[in-house]
Amino acid sequence: MLRSVLIIFLIISSYLFGATKLVEQKWQKGKTFLNFLEEHKMPLKLYYDLDTGDKELTSEIIAGTRYQILQNDNGDIEQVLIPIGEELQIHISRDKDSGKYFINLLPIIYETKDKILKLDIKTSPYYDIVKATSNHLLANEFIQSYRNSINFKKDIRKGDKLVIIYRQKIRLGRQLGNPIIEASMVETGGVKHYIYRYKGRYYNEKGKELEGFFLSQPCRYTRISDRFSYKRWHPILHRYRAHLGIDFSAPVGTPVHAAGDGRVIFAGRRGGYGNCIIIRHVGGYKTLYGHLRRFARGIRRGKYVKKGKTIGYVGSTGLSTGPHLHFGLYKNNHAINPTSTIKVAKSILRGKAKREFLSYVKKYNDEIQVALNEKATPKKEETFAFYMDVNRVKTSN
Ligand SMILES: [Zn+2]
Incomplete structure (x- = not known):
């Protein structure tokens, strides 16, 4: 905590003294991480060198997310922080000597x-x-x-x-x-x-x-190959990972069912999720079904589906190492863990x-x-638009 305060202080002081400029922007709807790199003339290699899971994760940046860019006097980007999920953020940093960019995932301080x-x-x-x-x-x-x-x-x-x-x-x-x-x-x-x-x-x-809001199992599966996590330390890769959904391994062609009643708001290709369907349900919930081989007949944007309806078939499209269904649940556009929501009865x-x-x-x-x-009500949260949220300016691992 103290260290983060110190670094925020350093960044603010450099901001004040004109050595660097901190810009905060909002992530636009439909923008991909590759678009972001292109826009800022940063090497696309930063994306292509990521592993499959991390590439998939970049599809999860929420429209409207505030991200920060730190630039030096010459306008070079020195650091970027883009929150992804509730616990991690993409961190891009530039090595001062070589000018090379590095990318990693850092915990969000909150x-x-x-x-x-x-x-x-x-x-x-x-x-x-x-x-x-x-x-x-x-x-x-x-x-x-x-x-x-x-x-x-x-x-x-x-x-x-x-x-x-x-x-x-x-x-x-x-x-x-x-x-x-x-x-x-x-x-x-x-x-x-x-x-x-x-x-x-x-x-x-x-x-x-x-x-409440209860979902049914979206497909019959052989095993769960990846669980939901906002932040997980990978002991072998020595870095943080996140997986904002559940991966159900199943043979190609296994039917995928709508996990709840709702309206299809997306059916098409979507970044790392390949052939993907998104359904909007009551109460601000959405479900996402990724890597589908194909969609079921008649499934398109605008279609209303009942819980259990076959909407597509398991495949391996997009960024996928084997046939599985990536199943995501969102509440008010924030990814949440589907596990406690999938159940049978009250x-x-x-x-x-x-x-x-x-x-x-x-x-x-x-x-x-x-x-x-008591009479008092809590104070409103203040906002600090010009602070940069870094716990390590330069990463050591
Ligand atoms: Zn997945």
């Missing part, structure tokens, strides 16, 4: 903050949450979590209250990834409704799971799990009560 938001609802929960926190994703998640229990258009009256206990990753003063709501309460017409998160799912106070907690759950309920209810008695 803080995880536990926050409590308490509000008197004045306009609508969505509007008021955004107004208080500037956190659209938090507002979204809150509305979605009560989707089946409260009609926010009808049931909310002026003077109703809400409390949200949540966790948010913060990178340089900005929200990183999706917030996680641990517990929340909304009071409407004197009745309090509670939701608690337990092992990645939402339950009511009795330990009954609330209708659950009711019993036995030991129930006892543990009820102890959380007690703890959160106490926190909610304290928040209700």
